[in-house]
Amino acid sequence: MPDADQPTVVAAREGAAGTILMNRPRALNALDLPMIEAIGAALRDFRDDGAVKLVVLEGAGGRAFCAGGDVRRMRDLALAGDAAGIEAFFAGEYAVNRAIAELAKPWVSLIDGVCMGGGIGVSVHGSHRVVTEHALLAMPETAIALFPDVGTSFVLPRLPGAVGMWLALTGARLRGAEAVEAGLATHLVPRESLPALRAALPEGDAGAVARFAQPVPPGAVAAQRPAIDRCFGAGSLPAIRAALAAEGTEWAAAQLATLDRMSPTSLLVTHELLRRGAGMDLAGCLAMELALTRSVTRHPDFAEGVRAVVVDKDNAPRWAPAADVGAMFGG
Numbered sequence: 001m002p003d004a005d006q007p008t009v010v011a012a013r014e015g016a017a018g019t020i021l022m023n024r025p026r027a028l029n030a031l032d033l034p035m036i037e038a039i040g041a042a043l044r045d046f047r048d049d050g051a052v053k054l055v056v057l058e059g060a061g062g063r064a065f066c067a068g069g070d071v072r073r074m075r076d077l078a079l080a081g082d083a084a085g086i087e088a089f090f091a092g093e094y095a096v097n098r099a100i101a102e103l104a105k106p107w108v109s110l111i112d113g114v115c116m117g118g119g120i121g122v123s124v125h126g127s128h129r130v131v132t133e134h135a136l137l138a139m140p141e142t143a144i145a146l147f148p149d150v151g152t153s154f155v156l157p158r159l160p161g162a163v164g165m166w167l168a169l170t171g172a173r174l175r176g177a178e179a180v181e182a183g184l185a186t187h188l189v190p191r192e193s194l195p196a197l198r199a200a201l202p203e204g205d206a207g208a209v210a211r212f213a214q215p216v217p218p219g220a221v222a223a224q225r226p227a228i229d230r231c232f233g234a235g236s237l238p239a240i241r242a243a244l245a246a247e248g249t250e251w252a253a254a255q256l257a258t259l260d261r262m263s264p265t266s267l268l269v270t271h272e273l274l275r276r277g278a279g280m281d282l283a284g285c286l287a288m289e290l291a292l293t294r295s296v297t298r299h300p301d302f303a304e305g306v307r308a309v310v311v312d313k314d315n316a317p318r319w320a321p322a323a324d325v326g327a328m329f330g331g
């Protein structure tokens, strides 16, 4: 649903800043392929423009930074058997994720609202991930039988302890301060200070971010860290479930209930993905993810998960029994 007559990505140069606005607010700025290609083109322009000292990425509409990727269309393509169309989308998206990581200039994401899946992918590989108290970050893909992609098979295993495995399997949603604690975000800036920070960035000094940031004391993530590490570091999905059951806390019971709602195949894929990603570089992780999109989008759980969560919104997916995950990785 394009917002009528509005370009879905607006790139401009303001002083020493290149700015990129994701502008599809009625879809919470979810990224379709034209948007991804426009972000990639803007990145290359700003990279090659000596007058640009930093890049600012933001989302239009006040509610979302970016809710993810165009999974509704990926579902249609999967049901139509259009593997080439699916490949074009994910290959394009992952190429932009990699280009952000390789950019030698500051890439400053201003995250003041929902930032999930593909939204994490266009921010987390950059140098500055600014969140407000209204930010909400997550990798919720196991709920739609996808897996944490956009290079997060590289990022998540490198978060403290088992925080990445917890986020990946449960899709836990982090508020701004929690996202800084977890390491997904770098700076907490109050929403009321965001306009002043935004106005300072065209001067070309990314150090402005730190001047508007607030310290983040240990909070909810720190409080759960021992349990997160005990349970989600257990080494296998059955061991994680057993560890959660042994905790005997309300938190652990809630995590177990969450896992029980996710695609069983997707949980196994995700666990193996992060295990492998821990020992690979970003390029290798993105290549692994791209290969995995081929088998995962062909599995019936993917169309069913997107149906249940995004299309019909009944949140009642009917999952297939767990598949052979080794085969999905290509043996």
Ligand code: QUE
Pocket: 026, 027, 028, 030, 031, 067, 068, 069, 070, 071, 072, 116, 117, 118, 140, 141, 143, 144, 146, 309, 310
């Ligand atoms: C998991 C996901 C996504 C999701 C929900 C999940 C995702 C995504 C969207 C989404 C949200 C709002 C929209 C839209 C898509 O929801 O990737 O078009 O308007 O893009 O549980 O991975």
